[in-house]
Amino acid sequence: MADLRAVPSSDDSLEGAAPAERYAALLRQASLGDEGAFAQLYDAVSSRLYGLVVRVIRDPAQSEEVTQEALLEIWKTASRFDQDRGSALGWMMTIAHRKAVDRVRSAEASSRRDTTYHESTQDVDYDSTAEAAQASLDAERVRRALATLTDAQRGALELAYFGGYTHTEVASMLGLPLGTAKTRIRDGLIRLRDTLGLQS
Numbered sequence: 001m002a003d004l005r006a007v008p009s010s011d012d013s014l015e016g017a018a019p020a021e022r023y024a025a026l027l028r029q030a031s032l033g034d035e036g037a038f039a040q041l042y043d044a045v046s047s048r049l050y051g052l053v054v055r056v057i058r059d060p061a062q063s064e065e066v067t068q069e070a071l072l073e074i075w076k077t078a079s080r081f082d083q084d085r086g087s088a089l090g091w092m093m094t095i096a097h098r099k100a101v102d103r104v105r106s107a108e109a110s111s112r113r114d115t116t117y118h119e120s121t122q123d124v125d126y127d128s129t130a131e132a133a134q135a136s137l138d139a140e141r142v143r144r145a146l147a148t149l150t151d152a153q154r155g156a157l158e159l160a161y162f163g164g165y166t167h168t169e170v171a172s173m174l175g176l177p178l179g180t181a182k183t184r185i186r187d188g189l190i191r192l193r194d195t196l197g198l199q200s
Helices: 019-033 035-057 060-076 088-120 128-147 149-164 167-174 178-196
Strands: none
Touching: 019 035, 019 088, 019 178, 035 088, 035 128, 035 149, 128 149, 128 178, 149 167, 149 178, 167 178
């Protein structure tokens, strides 16, 4: 805002007027397309509007941007100013304040959207306690199911699945023909499946 410069007055009759009357007159002239009048109004009120905006937004760069947006709206809507409803400065400050509040709300909404997105895309930490409890329950179910098997079936299954031996090795270790070892393992698995209520 430091590079702003005053523009010579296009209406010398406003020089001695009170600021409220001067601002109202400049707004009326600006509403008729008088760029010189608006330039004078800009020089007279821009720093006050910026001061209001920066108190709301806090960020100087954004405050300058919002002040420019407010002044642009004042230029475009100057014909809507009604002196009977309030002062010209009050009308312009209201526009600037509204723009500042809108910017803050927009930033907050954007931040909420970012936070919500971040939370919804985060990997959910698994509950290790719940997982351990479930594993313990599953292990207990398997132990009870194993207890329902015959000693021959249980022995063959334990060697094959808990010991990691091949069917041929299980047959050799138990001193059984390969076909008998396979049958015991298969029958044991079927019985386990039925006991645990699993679907094949």
